[in-house]
Every structure is written in C-alpha cells, then in structure tokens.
Amino acid sequence: MNFKLKVWRQKNAVSPGSFKDYDAKDIPSEASFLEMLDIVNESLTGNSEDPIEFDSDCREGICGMCSLVINGIPHGPGKGTTCQVYMRRFTDGDTIWIEPFRAAAFSPIKDLVVDRSAFDRIIQAGGYIVVRTGSAPEANSLPVPKHNADLAMEAAACIGCGACVAACPNSSAMLFVAAKVSHLGLLPQGQAERETRAIHMVREMDELGFGNCRNYYECEAICPAEISATFIARLNRDYAAASAQEALTV
Amino acid sequence: MSVASPSTAPVRVFSKNPFIAFYQSSIGKKYVVAVTALILILYVLGHLAGNLQIFIGPDRINAYAKLLHDLGPILWVVRIFLLAAFVIHIVATIQLAHENRLAKPQKYAVPGYQRSSTAARTMLVSGVIVFCFVVYHLLQFTFEVTDPRYHQLRDSLGRHDVYRMLILGFRHPLISLFYIVGLFLLTNHLSHGLASVVQTLGINNRKTANFVASGGQTLAWVVFAGYVSIPVTILLGIIK
Numbered sequence: 001m002n003f004k005l006k007v008w009r010q011k012n013a014v015s016p017g018s019f020k021d022y023d024a025k026d027i028p029s030e031a032s033f034l035e036m037l038d039i040v041n042e043s044l045t046g047n048s049e050d051p052i053e054f055d056s057d058c059r060e061g062i063c064g065m066c067s068l069v070i071n072g073i074p075h076g077p078g079k080g081t082t083c084q085v086y087m088r089r090f091t092d093g094d095t096i097w098i099e100p101f102r103a104a105a106f107s108p109i110k111d112l113v114v115d116r117s118a119f120d121r122i123i124q125a126g127g128y129i130v131v132r133t134g135s136a137p138e139a140n141s142l143p144v145p146k147h148n149a150d151l152a153m154e155a156a157a158c159i160g161c162g163a164c165v166a167a168c169p170n171s172s173a174m175l176f177v178a179a180k181v182s183h184l185g186l187l188p189q190g191q192a193e194r195e196t197r198a199i200h201m202v203r204e205m206d207e208l209g210f211g212n213c214r215n216y217y218e219c220e221a222i223c224p225a226e227i228s229a230t231f232i233a234r235l236n237r238d239y240a241a242a243s244a245q246e247a248l249t250v
Numbered sequence: 251m252s253v254a255s256p257s258t259a260p261v262r263v264f265s266k267n268p269f270i271a272f273y274q275s276s277i278g279k280k281y282v283v284a285v286t287a288l289i290l291i292l293y294v295l296g297h298l299a300g301n302l303q304i305f306i307g308p309d310r311i312n313a314y315a316k317l318l319h320d321l322g323p324i325l326w327v328v329r330i331f332l333l334a335a336f337v338i339h340i341v342a343t344i345q346l347a348h349e350n351r352l353a354k355p356q357k358y359a360v361p362g363y364q365r366s367s368t369a370a371r372t373m374l375v376s377g378v379i380v381f382c383f384v385v386y387h388l389l390q391f392t393f394e395v396t397d398p399r400y401h402q403l404r405d406s407l408g409r410h411d412v413y414r415m416l417i418l419g420f421r422h423p424l425i426s427l428f429y430i431v432g433l434f435l436l437t438n439h440l441s442h443g444l445a446s447v448v449q450t451l452g453i454n455n456r457k458t459a460n461f462v463a464s465g466g467q468t469l470a471w472v473v474f475a476g477y478v479s480i481p482v483t484i485l486l487g488i489i490k
C-alpha cells in the first residue's frame with residue numbers, strides 16, 4: 001500500500017513546527033501504524049535525513065506510551081491505542097495527517113513527541129494512598145462491595161496516555177483525573193484521603209494549565225481504556241463535597 | 251520523560267480562602283455556571299407556563315400580569331435575583347472560555363470530532379445571541395420602548411392589556427421571525443445545557459446518563475414548541 005503523509009515536524013519546544021510531506025511506499029497492509037512510520041524512518045535515515053520522532057513502548061496496546069493524532073483523532077481510527085491501528089484500516093493512496101497531542105500543558109519535545117509529565121505531577125498531588133508498607137493484610141478483613149470493586153477496577157484501567165486531553169477541544173484532563181480520583185475513592189483504602197485527594201489533584205490539574213470540561217465527551221469517545229465520562233460526574237460531586245468540607249472545617 | 255521544556259500554560263494560583271479557591275478552580279467555576287443555569291432554566295419553564303395562559307384568553311393572561319405587577323417589591327427582588335444569576339452565568343462562562351482558549355493554543359489541522367454535538371460546540375455563539383434576544387425582549391415587552399402604544403393598552407377592567415400587546419407585537423412577521431430564531435438558539439443552548447447541568451452538579455451516573463442526555467434534548471424542544479406556539483398562532487390569525 002502507498003500513502004501520502006503530512007507529518008508535523010518540529011525541531012524542539014521553542015522552534016515553530018510545520019507539516020512536511022512524505023511518501024510511504026510499499027507498506028504491507030498488516031503493518032501497524034507505528035511500523036509504517038518505522039519503514040518511513042528507515043528510508044529517511046538512508047537518505048541522511050532526521051527520522052520522525054514519535055513515542056512508543058510496549059506496542060501491545062497496554063502501556064499508554066504511544067500518542068499521535070491521526071487525521072484529527074488521538075490514537076487514530078477505532079478504539080485502542082495508536083500501536084493497535086493497522087494500515088488495512090486505510091485505503092491505498094490515502095493522505096494521512098499525523099500530529100502530536102496538542103495541549104498547553106503538554107509541551108512539545110520534538111516532532112510528534114510531547115512532554116506528558118504533567119500527568120505525573122497530578123498523580124504526585126494526591127493519586128496515591130499513604131499506607132504502612134509491610135506484608136499484605138488478610139484480604140477478607142477489608143470487605144469491598146462488588147459494585148464498588150467493579151467500578152474501581154474500571155476506573156483503574158486508565159493507562160494515563162493523555163488522549164483525553166488531546167481529544168478535548170479545551171485540553172481538559174478531567175477524564176484522567178476523574179479516573180484516578182474515583183478508583184481510589186471507591187475503595188476503603190482510599191477513604192482517609194478522599195477529600196484532600198480530590199482537592200489537590202483538581203487544583204494541580206488547573207495549575208498545570210489544563211482546560212475546563214464542557215461536557216463534549218470527546219474524551220470518552222476516544223479513550224483506549226473506555227473510561228466512562230460518568231466518572232467526571234463522580235469527580236464533580238467529590239470535589240464539591242470536599243470543598244464544602246474544607247470550608248466548614250476549622 | 252523529564253525534559254525541561256517551557257510550558258505555554260497559564261499559571262493559576264489558589265487563594266487560602268476556601269470559597270474563593272472553589273471559584274478559582276475549574277470545577278468550582280463550572281458549578282457556579284451550572285447553578286445559575288438551573289435558576290435560569292426554572293425561570294424559562296415558569297415564564298413559559300405563564301405565557302401559555304394566552305391560550306386561555308385575554309382575561310386570564312391580563313389577570314396574571316396584574317398579579318405579577320401587584321407583587322411590588324417582591325417582583326423586584328426576583329428580578330434582581332434573576333439578573334444576578336444571568337450576569338454571574340455570563341461572567342463565569344467568559345472566564346472559563348478564556349482559560350480554555352489558553353489551554354488549547356493550537357487546533358488540529360483536520361478536525362476529528364467523534365462525539366460532541368454542534369449544539370455543544372456552539373454554546374458560546376448561541377449564548378451570545380440568546381443574550382441579544384433577551385435584551386430586545388425586555389426592551390419590547392418589559393420596558394415597552396419599541397412601540398409607544400404598548401403603554402396605553404388597557405382592557406375593560408382597566409388592567410394593562412398584555413394580550414393586545416402580544417398580538418400587536420407578534421403580528422409583525424419580522425419580529426415573530428426574530429423570536430423564532432432567538433428561541434431556536436435558546437433551544438440549542440438548552441439541548442446541551444440541560445444535561446450538562448446534571449453532569450456538572452455530579453448527579454449523573456451510568457444508569458441515568460442516557461436518560462439525562464435524551465431528556466435534556468426533549469425538554470429543550472418542548473420549551474421551543476411551547477414558546478414558538480405563541481407567535482405562530484398569532485401570525486396565522488388563530489389568536490386575534
């Protein structure tokens with residue numbers, strides 16, 4: 001298969017970027033999108049050109065490292081991560097636009113690679129529980145209702161790839177923060193810090209320059225872990241309750 | 251990935267006062283928008299119920315108008331409360347929109363919207379036009395400055411003849427058309443806004459999500475049908 005690529009090239013965070021045209025020739029239909037870029041990069045390095053920089057790691061749809069916005073859709077067409085997109089999804093001769101995740105809070109590094117460490121800082125602000133380490137306690141001593149266990153598991157499926165931010169027209173990180181706040185807030189171990197967690201994570205998110213949720217649900221539509229936007233409603237009420245408690249506590 | 255790169259993100263700093271800090275946060279500001287929206291939605295529904303009394307007859311709607319005016323100071327308390335909700339709703343939305351613009355400095359070359367509705371993406375535009383519509387509506391029927399005859403209209407009991415005023419106003423096809431367009435945009439605003447209020451206030455969950463989304467749209471179109479029925483029936487000469 002042959003494709004015309006329009007790829008965002010940017011030397012570093014400060015220099016302006018632009019789209020450059022590339023021809024992807026003789027691509028096997030069973031190649032993944034990232035493998036297609038590998039093939040293009042092979043020919044670029046053969047011609048002593050700078051290869052296209054992009055993020056990837058496990059290439060099994062698990063780790064959340066790959067990014068890319070393909071034809072305006074974070075992670076490209078279909079559910080799942082970029083590494084799970086195969087070239088057979090496209091038609092021979094297609095023009096494909098490839099861009100990095102765009103958000104003020106995700107600053108560019110090079111080409112299609114952006115700095116997503118803002119998510120790490122949100123986790124550092126409260127996405128954990130403070131427990132004494134040691135041997136695992138007896139599981140049955142801490143009962144968890146089945147419904148809560150299922151919901152918590154669903155929220156914990158978030159791989160923190162940042163596609164929700166990339167898809168959101170306002171670069172809001174609400175789906176990510178909602179998933180992280182909910183998966184701990186639904187379990188007994190997370191109750192002690194439930195209020196402070198919601199407050200600290202939301203404020204860290206705001207301080208980092210993520211936008212505000214306007215209920216577009218673009219995030220839910222593209223999330224490779226299929227996190228439901230109803231977790232955002234849960235975060236909204238957790239945050240409001242925590243703020244009320246903060247205001248009333250002397 | 252610890253590469254020191256300059257972020258273009260604006261810096262938000264939170265106040266020590268929990269009330270101010272709540273408003274400064276994204277969710278806090280959205281709560282304020284949602285609560286004021288709820289007040290305005292209740293008003294839109296109440297106003298509709300009041301207006302539909304035109305179909306019962308001139309006596310009924312004129313009596314209703316007199317009842318409201320006889321409330322005196324209470325009417326002004328309600329008016330100031332509604333005006334405050336309206337202003338706060340707009341101010342908080344402008345602040346949110348400004349922050350959102352800063353958060354997404356560059357759009358994608360190819361827009362790849364998957365889920366969001368046109369109504370959702372045009373909330374600011376529909377909001378601005380609804381604002382203009384409300385201003386004209388108040389000038390016409392509350393302050394009565396668009397037509398000097400409105401002041402003098404009295405019914406047989408000496409009450410202000412609201413019934414006649416509506417008929418005189420909506421008999422003009424252009425004015426009626428403007429109302430229908432204004433209401434259509436209000437409907438667009440509500441079709442995303444009603445469900446958004448529920449989501450933002452955090453009373454949504456996966457059992458209710460679909461009902462809330464479709465219920466919000468249905469209610470928005472019910473509001474449209476209810477309000478539009480008045481200029482349309484006057485234009486068609488059904489109400490004279």
